[in-house]
Amino acid sequence: MSKGPDKQDWFAAGLKERLPKEMRDAFTPEQVQALKIAFGARRWGRHPVDLRGTVNLWRSRYYFVFLLGRNHRDLSRAEESLSRAGKALILFGFLVFSMLVGVVALYILKSALGINLFPSFSLGLWDWMKGS
Template sequence: MDEQKIRQEVAIRKLLDRMPQHVAQSFTEEQLLHLKVALGARKWGRHKVDVRGTLKVPFIPQQLYYVFLIGRNYRSLSRREKRISAFMVTLIASLWLCFCILFGLLVLYLVKSALGINLFEGFSLGIWGWFKELIK
């Protein structure tokens, strides 16, 4: 690739446009190629959700910035990150399983109550009465 072609590429042109003219002209073709590789390796910069901004907080003279990113993680995880990830997956799966079991028990209880089946005479959790009031 000749030097004029590399200088016309968008990423290199934007980079060189931010520099003083004499500095931008001082780069060799080899240096520009290495800059292109370094800039091209930044594929991690694309995110599905990329929200950035600044906040002015009262009584604090400096502004604070925030970054909210959501996207695929292309990095390889460290051992600690893998443990945390495994723990979070286990926790979420356990919470989902508990929710499903409790919801299933609630549905079974409501069906039992709708059919008029009493497991213990004179004892009620009050869920059937609450449910009847809710659907009125």
């Protein structure tokens, strides 16, 4: 999998962008690589949600890190099958929820029109909605 020049040299492009014009071409590729290593540049280190902090409990300090962002890595076979199962479960849950909302809406409509499917039986939804 080949990467384009933008993805390979993002650090150098960002560095040159921030430098004054007369210094942009002053660094050799080896120097740019050394700067990249020295600054610990990580492209994967940017997250939309990045919460870091420390908590003092008794005599110890504990740190916490909460990161949230899109996963750009390739998934393993197990992760792919788990992802498919999760998506199927979410879709199934959404369909069941939608059907329940539809059935309740139809039941309320039936009650509003005064149609009784079973004599002397009501869930009381329509009476509850009229009362509130």
